[in-house]
Amino acid sequence: NAGVTQTPKFQVLKTGQSMTLQCAQDMNHNSMYWYRQDPGMGLRLIYYSASEGTTDKGEVPNGYNVSRLNKREFSLRLESAAPSQTSVYFCASSESQGSNYGYTFGSGTRLTVV
């Protein structure tokens, strides 16, 4: 099925460990995004990539890095995980311009940092 695929679905890390969350979309979208969702805080943008080859910070970028590997793939890396990064992470994609286009979200990665 067409859409946004995230891996892994669940992960437990120890404080200080690193990991990369993977995201791929097959809708030929130009723009991709990483959000985190926390109780009482809603969805907050971490990083986004408006088009292949570009990345920009969102609201809460500290402690994260991203790579837009190609048009399909956008990864999120935690270099040294902290308990404050325990959250649900969502990847999304969209066309870059035009009011016709909405966002498509992946099913999320549930990350626990102990």
Place this chain on the structure above:
Amino acid sequence: KQEVTQIPAALSVPEGENLVLNCSFTDSAIYNLQWFRQDPGKGLTSLLLIQSSQREQTSGRLNASLDKSSGRSTLYIAASQPGDSATYLCAVRPGDYKLSFGAGTTVTVRA
């Protein structure tokens, strides 16, 4: 900065009642507004997208209206069913690429 507010935060209704969910936003310069549904422990499913030039969109029992000048959108769900129980999120797309989300309305439909 765009602020998106959803009221009420939670809603419980008996089966068959119509649902009315409200969303307000502070900056009327938007491309579109999107309503999502999120089931517990799951991802976001897009329900309706309203372009800034449109007044409403309909899909089955769902109808969403948009009043851009007053910064409001309303999602109506007719004849609610227990399967409609979920959290509903409103998201506004401004002139750049970044969606701004409301905190959501959690709906419980009692059988």
